[in-house]
Amino acid sequence: MGTFESAIRIKSLRKSFDGGRDFVLNGLNLDIPKGMITVLIGYSGTGKSVLLKHILGLLKPTSGVVEVLGKDLWSMSDEELVKFRCKLGVLFQHAALFDDMTVLENVCFPLREHRRDLSPATIVDTAVKKLQMSGMEEKHFAKLPGELSGGMRKRVGLARALALDPEIILYDEPTTGLDPILTEMVDNLILETHRHQKGSTSVIVSHDLFAAFRIGEHIAMLDKGKVLLSGTVDDFLKSDVDLVKRFVDKGFYKK
Ligand SMILES: Nc1ncnc2c1ncn2[C@@H]1O[C@H](COP(=O)(O)OP(=O)(O)O)[C@@H](O)[C@H]1O
Ligand SMILES: [Mg+2]
Known part of the structure; x- marks a missing residue:
């Protein structure tokens, strides 16, 4: 990817629920570039929504740091955090x-x-x-x-x-369950919105690799609570990582 200014930086993020030993996120590191469209992909149940909720400050890490626009979310007071969240807009799957x-x-x-x-x-x-x-x-x-x-x-x-x-707009599975025509409409709406909101950063969670390649400038694939690969479309096409290759193949056979 080269160097870029980060909108979101996640360092060694671990999350287990109810003090359990199963870590949904298990040492996840990720930099999301400012001003770009990043798509987070991965199989269902790999922790994409949990990661998004950490970025929104709705879930607190078991350990690790979530930095958004240069601020460590959990170094703020509750009041500051509520105010800070106004810098983030989110569209959940069912609106x-x-x-x-x-x-x-x-x-x-x-x-x-x-x-x-x-x-x-x-x-x-x-x-x-x-x-x-x-x-x-x-x-x-x-x-x-x-x-x-x-x-x-x-x-x-x-x-x-x-x-x-x-300043940051997050979308969780915006096209899941939609027919192909609506999917294209929503993808285009995301692109138009990104262009219209000058300097904004868009983060889209998807399991649709086809859409990821069409609209994503930066892609990160999650697996087993970590980032398996983070880079450009080209990086994904050239990857030797077995699971990435399987995901890429599947994405292209689909249509
Ligand atoms: N509030 C919660 N309490 C307990 N387990 C949870 C909670 N939220 C998510 N999980 C678990 O975390 C894992 C990842 O979930 P999720 O992030 O929703 O996956 P996806 O990648 O499909 O969005 C799943 O096994 C899910 O059951
Ligand atoms: Mg999800």
């Missing part, structure tokens, strides 16, 4: 919208929570802009999530993730 709030209310929510300095009118204006950026039509703004298609829910989830103009 996790509030089902009893309208589309517009869903996107206003983080602004009302964290931007008390903004007037109610500015909050609505900002939310409308984010929804438009995510490709939502105004006629849907007053609807409840239950009235929307899967693709539209993704768009609303993305608009909400972007509400606070995050």
Whole structure:
């Protein structure tokens, strides 16, 4: 990869749940470059979502360091950490919208929570802009999530993730379970969003190698709680590591 400025640095990260001896993450080291799209790949159950939750400061390491934008997450006070998290936007697999709030209310929510300095009118204006950026039509703004298609829910989830103009945007399996057309739509939306949010860093968890190669500038493959390989698409194509080769072959046979 050459040298790059890191947005996220993870050092010797280990995680076991409930004080157990099974480490889901077991000495994981990873540098995620600033301003680029990084895709985290790996078979199901290898700890990708657990890693993402560490980056978000939602899970605390058993040991090791998680540094985001130059700050060690767990050297901050709870209050500082809550504030710091505003620099991160996340789109979870099922969009996790509030089902009893309208589309517009869903996107206003983080602004009302964290931007008390903004007037109610500015909050609505900002939310409308984010929804438009995510490709939502105004006629849907007053609807409840239950009235929307899967693709539209993704768009609303993305608009909400972007509400606070995050420096880092994380996506956990954004296209899992979607049909090929919706998958391409969401992949393109991720690319457009990345280009639009100048200087932002995007991190996408996926088990779709095909998408990883299409949109990822930097790819890291997880296995057994560690990073097996971290590099460019080229590094992956040239890799001699058996498991990487198998994953790459599988990714290409798929389509
Ligand atoms: N809160 C939790 N408590 C106990 N085990 C967990 C928890 N979250 C994840 N795990 C375990 O960690 C492993 C990795 O999970 P995950 O990160 O979700 O995998 P994936 O790579 O598919 O996203 C799994 O074995 C899962 O059961
Ligand atoms: Mg997962």
